[in-house]
Amino acid sequence: MTVPLDPVRFVAKNMRLDLTLIAAMIEPGTRVLDIGCGDGELIDHLFRTRGCDARGIEIDMAEVTRAVAHGLPVMHGDADNDLSQYPDGAFDYVVLSRTLQAVERPREVLRQMLRIGERAIVSFPNFGHWLVRWQLLRSGRMPMTSVWDRPWHETPNIHPCTIRDFFALCESEGYAVEKWLAVDEAGRRAPWRRFSGLANVFGEQGLFQLRKA
Amino acid sequence: MNLPDVPESAHQHVDLPGGLTLDCGVTLRRLVVAYRTYGALNAERSNAILICHALTGDQYVADKHPVTGRDGWWEMVVGPGKPIDTNRFFVICTNVLGGCMGSTGPRSPRDDTDSADPPRWGVDFPTVTIRDMVRAQKKLMDHMGIARLFAVIGGSMGGMQVLEWASTYPQAVFAAVPIACAAHHSAQNIAFNEVGRQAIFADPHWHGGRYWEHGEVPERGLAVARMVAHITYLSEQALTRKFGRRVRGAQALAPFGDMFEVESYLRHQGSSFVRRFDAASYLTITRATDYFDLAEEHGGTLAAAFARTRTRFCVISFSSDWLYPTSESRTIARALNAAAANVSFVEIASDKGHDAFLLDEPDFHRALAGFLRGCAEHAGLPP
Numbered sequence: 001m002t003v004p005l006d007p008v009r010f011v012a013k014n015m016r017l018d019l020t021l022i023a024a025m026i027e028p029g030t031r032v033l034d035i036g037c038g039d040g041e042l043i044d045h046l047f048r049t050r051g052c053d054a055r056g057i058e059i060d061m062a063e064v065t066r067a068v069a070h071g072l073p074v075m076h077g078d079a080d081n082d083l084s085q086y087p088d089g090a091f092d093y094v095v096l097s098r099t100l101q102a103v104e105r106p107r108e109v110l111r112q113m114l115r116i117g118e119r120a121i122v123s124f125p126n127f128g129h130w131l132v133r134w135q136l137l138r139s140g141r142m143p144m145t146s147v148w149d150r151p152w153h154e155t156p157n158i159h160p161c162t163i164r165d166f167f168a169l170c171e172s173e174g175y176a177v178e179k180w181l182a183v184d185e186a187g188r189r190a191p192w193r194r195f196s197g198l199a200n201v202f203g204e205q206g207l208f209q210l211r212k213a
Numbered sequence: 214m215n216l217p218d219v220p221e222s223a224h225q226h227v228d229l230p231g232g233l234t235l236d237c238g239v240t241l242r243r244l245v246v247a248y249r250t251y252g253a254l255n256a257e258r259s260n261a262i263l264i265c266h267a268l269t270g271d272q273y274v275a276d277k278h279p280v281t282g283r284d285g286w287w288e289m290v291v292g293p294g295k296p297i298d299t300n301r302f303f304v305i306c307t308n309v310l311g312g313c314m315g316s317t318g319p320r321s322p323r324d325d326t327d328s329a330d331p332p333r334w335g336v337d338f339p340t341v342t343i344r345d346m347v348r349a350q351k352k353l354m355d356h357m358g359i360a361r362l363f364a365v366i367g368g369s370m371g372g373m374q375v376l377e378w379a380s381t382y383p384q385a386v387f388a389a390v391p392i393a394c395a396a397h398h399s400a401q402n403i404a405f406n407e408v409g410r411q412a413i414f415a416d417p418h419w420h421g422g423r424y425w426e427h428g429e430v431p432e433r434g435l436a437v438a439r440m441v442a443h444i445t446y447l448s449e450q451a452l453t454r455k456f457g458r459r460v461r462g463a464q465a466l467a468p469f470g471d472m473f474e475v476e477s478y479l480r481h482q483g484s485s486f487v488r489r490f491d492a493a494s495y496l497t498i499t500r501a502t503d504y505f506d507l508a509e510e511h512g513g514t515l516a517a518a519f520a521r522t523r524t525r526f527c528v529i530s531f532s533s534d535w536l537y538p539t540s541e542s543r544t545i546a547r548a549l550n551a552a553a554a555n556v557s558f559v560e561i562a563s564d565k566g567h568d569a570f571l572l573d574e575p576d577f578h579r580a581l582a583g584f585l586r587g588c589a590e591h592a593g594l595p596p
Contacts, residue, residue, distance in 0.1 A: 053555070061560055068527065068557045069579040071587020075528075075546055075558035085516075085550040 015041055016204065018183055022095060022121055025179060025209050026050060030092035033057065033117065035079045036099035040067035043074070057082055080095075080104045083112035091117040098205070101157040105187060107169065114175065114212050123207040125133040126182070128162030128200040147185055147204050163199050163206040179209040223279060224272070224308070224315030225249060229352045229427075229450075232324075233310070239339035242324040246353045248272050248307040251291060252299035254359070260594055261359045262297060262585075263350060264306040265367030265374035268489055268498055269439075271314040272306045275299070280489045289573060297580035301589070301596075302363065305359035310349040311341045317349075336422030336493050343370070343505045347377045352383070355582040361385050363592060364585060368392035368570035369537065373505050376545065379526070380507060380518040388588040390581065391568045392529045395541035396515050396548070397506035402536065405445050406499040409438030413492050422493065436483030437493045443482045448533035448566030466533025479574070515544065516551035525591065526556040527584040531569040531575065557584060 001107075015023075021044045026032060028050040034042050037056025046052035056074040058064045067074035075082075079096060080103050096109065096116030101124050103109045113120040126148045135143035142152040148160070161169075163182065170177055182203025183189055199206070226248040249272040254261060264274055264287070271278075275285040275292050291297045291304055292524070308316040319338040322331040354362065365386050367377045372394025379389040414421060416434030418428050444452075458477040474544045510515035526549050530542035539560045546558035561577045565570040570577065589596075 055555065061562065064559045065561070065576050065580055069576075069583035071583045071585075071590065073525065073555050073557050073587075075550075075556055076543075076560060077558070080340075082547070084551070085547040086552055087551060090553045158422050 014100070015045055017188060018097060018123055018207065019045070021181070021183065021189065021207060022097060022123065025092050025121055026052065026095075028052065031090070032093045032095065033086075033091045034095045034097075035113075036096060037063075037067065037074055039063050040070060040072035040074050042095065042097070044070065044072055047072075078103075079109045079112075081096050083109065083116060086112075086116040088115055089118065093117055093119050093121055095121045095200050097121075097123045098125065101127075101160050103116055103159065106161075107173065110169075110173065110175070110210075114210065118211060119178070120175075120210045121208070122166075123162065123183075123205055124166065125157070126163050126200065126203050126206050127160040129204055130162060130201045135203075155166060163196060164192065166208065167196060170208070174213045175210040176213040177179070177208055178211055183207055219580075226315050227353065227355055227356060229349075229504075231363040232351075232354065233345065233349055235339055235345045236342040237340045241317060241339070243317065243321070244310075244349060244352065245315065245317045246307050246310075246322065246349055247312075248305055248353060249274060249276065250306075250515045251275055252302055254303040254357075255595075256487075258359050259361070259592065260301065261305060261354075261357075261362050262364045262366060263354070263362050263378070264291065264297070264304060265365065265371035265378075266306060266309065267367070267369035267371050268442075268502065269486070269495075270371070271312065272288070272308045273314075273356035274304070274306045278489075281485075286571060289571075289577060296578045296584075297366065297585065299442045301594075302585075305353075305357075307353055309346045309370075309498065311338065311346070311496040313347055317504050319497055320490075320491055333425055334493075335425060336496070338493065340504075341497060341501050341578040343373045343501055344379050344381060345511070346501065347381055348372050349391060350374070350378075351382060351385070361387060363594065364390060364588065366390040366392070366581075367394075369394055369567065370502050372537075373502065373507075376507055376518070377505075379522060379524050381512070383519075383522045383524055386524045387592050388525045388527070389583070390527045390529065390584065391542075393471070393531055393537050393542075393543065393567055394545075395536050395537045396508060396518075397546050398503050399541075400507060403503045405441060405536075406503055408441050410496055410499060412441070413496065414483060414513045419492070424492070430487065431492050432484075434479070435487045435490065435495060437489075438495060439486040440479040443479060445536045446566060446568045448535065448564055450533060450564040451566050451568075492591035513523055515548035519549055519552035519554050522549075522552055524554065525588050527580070528556060528558040529565070529570075529580065530560045531563045531565070532560055534567040534569065535565045536567040541567050 019188045032054040034056045043054035043056045046054040057077045059078040064076045094113040133145040182199035185204045226247040229244045232242045233244045274287045291589035293300045309315040311318045319334045365375045367375045372391035375391040413434035418429040419431040459474045507518045508515040528546045530539040549556040
């Protein structure tokens with residue numbers, strides 16, 4: 001990865017590892033929309049190192065303010081309400097990282113992503129991870145792990161799914177999975193790439209690149 | 214005359230050849246645009262920022278006002294090292310067409326008579342639109358040899374001009390910052406303006422608009438118009454914090470004297486306003502804001518106003534602004550999305566109401582400065 005020269009920029013070394021993996025999936029010079037972009041780490045990185053026309057949507061106003069103050073094109077909005085305005089095919093990639101499980105209508109959000117973008121890149125925490133299964137089995141209570149770290153009554157994650165669930169959804173919606181991988185919480189690539197069953201047990205997050213079949 | 218001391222010629226201005234044909238069909242044969250500039254235009258003429266002022270603002274953005282002697286209205290934002298950094302950018306602000314600080318308006322002599330000493334336009338000044346104001350500004354830019362503005366920035370009615378600039382002259386605007394504004398006036402906006410206008414008409418000194426001929430000024434009416442408008446610029450929280458129910462003096466239960474502090478504050482706002490603003494200008498400009506409807510200019514679809522735009526936008530609203538609420542800015546931002554424009558949109562948390570864009574709001578200033586910095590990088594401006 002190219003390290004940007006400008007030292008005041010905040011992306012260089014500390015970018016979340018899963019964002020690094022996402023960035024690696026994106027072709028240089030493309031148009032990218034990052035939904036739930038936070039303070040714009042990924043879009044800044046994509047602009048600086050890949051020459052992308054990258055824009056963001058973020059629901060947290062403090063993050064939006066921070067991003068705009070960094071000179072990044074970020075707008076306040078959310079995945080459920082602010083995708084329908086965009087014209088068809090406005091982007092080459094639409095990214096939704098670690099947010100799918102928190103939106104109101106995940107299936108509709110995916111449809112919109114693949115309407116306004118050629119490709120969708122989606123990451124989500126895997127509810128099928130062995131620790132989640134084990135906790136529920138052993139204690140009979142909602143699991144609490146480093147990934148699923150809020151009690152059931154406080155969590156914004158209203159639509160958890162497993163990696164297998166996501167494969168099934170893609171199939172029923174007619175999306176081609178172009179790439180996928182399982183990663184651990186830090187975003188390190190897990191070695192289960194060829195075996196979705198293993199990935200569903202041992203992967204903490206799923207990362208998918210989709211397009212309309 | 215309610216605007217003493219400063220003859221029109223005292224304002225820096227230019228007499229633009231060719232006049233201006235207005236949306237209403239009338240052609241102004243004489244077009245004067247008064248303006249102020251700050252900073253220096255670079256050799257490439259690529260660092261110019263046009264600031265568009267609000268309804269009762271003027272071109273004195275960042276220097277002493279010749280009538281009131283007060284600091285410029287955006288000193289906090291415009292200057293060396295400020296968010297709009299005059300060390301880096303060449304900043305221009307014009308008095309709007311129809312205004313009363315030196316640009317052609319109701320105070321100007323009529324240009325449609327052959328008289329050597331023509332009377333003023335007064336209420337016969339033709340109806341102007343926001344687009345007419347922008348066309349007049351464009352003429353000044355052409356006169357200055359500035360083909361493309363690095364940015365056009367403005368709040369409130371200034372924001373409407375920004376939208377109109379981006380829509381009418383998309384090639385001439387690299388970045389646009391509409392602040393605390395709307396793409397059209399709501400019925401509520403028009404209603405408040407109408408109360409102000411009726412207050413002016415009801416003043417006995419109005420004389421059917423011929424107050425100049427009588428050597429009088431509809432001061433009371435204009436002051437009431439300002440008082441009503443001023444309420445809409447503030448939030449309830451801001452008024453409560455400033456004044457609460459505090460009473461002036463000890464005269465309890467005096468029927469109509471200065472009683473509550475908020476009353477005397479508003480009266481002061483009204484009476485100081487009439488010393489620097491003209492009633493006919495107030496009517497002309499409020500009408501222009503009421504007529505403004507950018508979607509209607511484009512077949513009823515706001516996104517069509519921005520079709521194929523390359524301009525980078527930063528739409529900014531304030532959470533407690535109820536005159537131009539965030540929902541209006543969101544409508545603009547979504548229309549820009551529909552046009553696949555490059556848009557930032559942020560609502561600044563503030564309890565100061567519409568006026569927040571003129572006040573000390575660090576988040577706003579940071580966002581504005583950051584947006585301009587980012588755009589300058591994209592535009593390839595030297596740091």
